[in-house]
Amino acid sequence: MLSIGSYTLDSNLLLAPMAGVTDYPFRRLCRQYGAALATSEMLSADVSLWGSKKSRTRIPQQQEAAPRSVQIAGSEPQQMAEAAHASVQQGAHIVDINMGCPAKKVCNKAAGSALLRDEVLVRDILQAVVTAVNVPVTLKFRTGWSVSNRNAVTVAQIAEDVGIQAIAIHGRTRADAYRGYAEYETIRQVKMNVGIPVIANGDIQTPLDAAFILDYTHTDGLMLGRAAWGQPWIFWQLGEFFKTGELPAQPDVYTRSQVVLAHIRAIHDFYGEETGVRVARKHIGWYLDRMTSDPGYKQRIFSTTCSNNQLAAVNDALGIIALTQY
Ligand SMILES: Cc1cc2nc3c(=O)[nH]c(=O)nc-3n(C[C@H](O)[C@H](O)[C@H](O)COP(=O)(O)O)c2cc1C
Structure with missing residues (x-):
């Protein structure tokens, strides 16, 4: 150890x-x-x-x-x-x-x-x-x-x-x-x-x-x-x-979505509204890069400066991505 x-x-x-x-x-x-x-x-x-x-x-x-x-x-x-x-x-x-x-x-x-x-x-x-x-x-x-x-x-x-x-x-x-x-x-x-x-x-x-x-x-x-x-x-x-010794799959798309949303909420709480929305964009971008090659999701999410709207936009995007993966 x-x-x-x-x-x-x-x-x-x-x-x-x-x-x-x-x-x-x-x-x-x-x-x-x-x-x-x-x-x-x-x-x-x-x-x-x-x-x-x-x-x-x-x-x-x-x-x-x-x-x-x-x-x-x-x-x-x-x-x-x-x-x-x-x-x-x-x-x-x-x-x-x-x-x-x-x-x-x-x-x-x-x-x-x-x-x-x-x-x-x-x-x-x-x-x-x-x-x-x-x-x-x-x-x-x-x-x-x-x-x-x-x-x-x-x-x-x-x-x-x-x-x-x-x-x-x-x-x-x-x-x-x-x-x-x-x-x-x-x-x-x-x-x-x-x-x-x-x-x-x-x-x-x-x-x-x-x-x-x-x-x-x-x-x-x-x-x-x-x-x-x-x-x-x-x-x-x-x-x-x-x-x-086995290569584990990543958590299922539902679990990943819950983690992403909780992470964004934690960022908003930690930094407050304005900085929180800005800092969260970076992480949202990385999560999406690993889930989809469509840049349209990011464009929609990044256009908002309000934390609640940002969360809602991410939630919507993850819902659509989840549907396309089943
Ligand atoms: C955006 C970014 C910020 C970094 N900031 C620090 C830092 O504050 N202190 C530090 O020791 N290394 C810093 N590093 C270097 C990383 O700790 C690490 O050594 C480097 O990214 C290589 O590891 P990786 O290939 O696993 O990313 C930073 C790297 C990146 C990409």
Whole structure:
């Protein structure tokens, strides 16, 4: 079983942190379907920004089930330490450090995977955060900053050395951004060279991908990001596949419709009318992309700015799609 510090997780399947996606409603849904951990969207290490409307929705929600993992991004050790401390005060059970984001800058400073170039700074940041809090600290990073500079093994060893409790690695370099395919050889090398739990991430789309990557890398867990868009039940499907060896069908169209409607309602409740309708569009689009190739449904649903009308339009669309599938 995968453990992070004192937390033993219910499974080895994790939801990847994704800014603009893994808000509280989506994290809760994925966890209901078997994601054992769902890290928050990244928060800037500059805590003076946490009062903004956007950041307020990103700080941990007290009603969220344990363990709550909060991700912070920044480049100054002292600032990261303060952000980690503040995260714990706000209810984080685990602090996750972002060294995986390919954006050049977070709040006008080098951050995310750009930091991987400077291993001394990496050590200073990790050390500062681990020292600042008495909860487990985890690290999410990429295989390196370019194909000719894959330093993930060194970074993982630094992480283990300073007391990081688990690492998640996306099998791309910073220079790759999201192009091409993830590679798992570097992740396999990392697993062979550290004793802390290692979680593989990148392009895990199906149960067969998951089985192959686990078998190849021998990692302790798998982290899925984009594969959960529009199908949070993928965690349940993967879990069933690992238990039984059978490829399970997705939930029937009625169950999926109920999940979609409940998810949209949760988004409306969490963000309020205006932002809720806007945020929900993204998820509605992903659900529909997986159910139909007809763009007409989205056009009708996206034209409304009222939450009740949005729900009604989605309900109608799902009803028609269900009929066409029987
Ligand atoms: C829209 C989007 C937002 C992301 N935001 C974050 C983030 O806030 N923190 C982070 O560590 N990674 C972030 N990532 C990277 C994902 O966590 C993950 O590493 C990447 O998508 C590869 O996994 P996948 O192929 O399963 O999607 C983001 C990715 C996407 C597509």
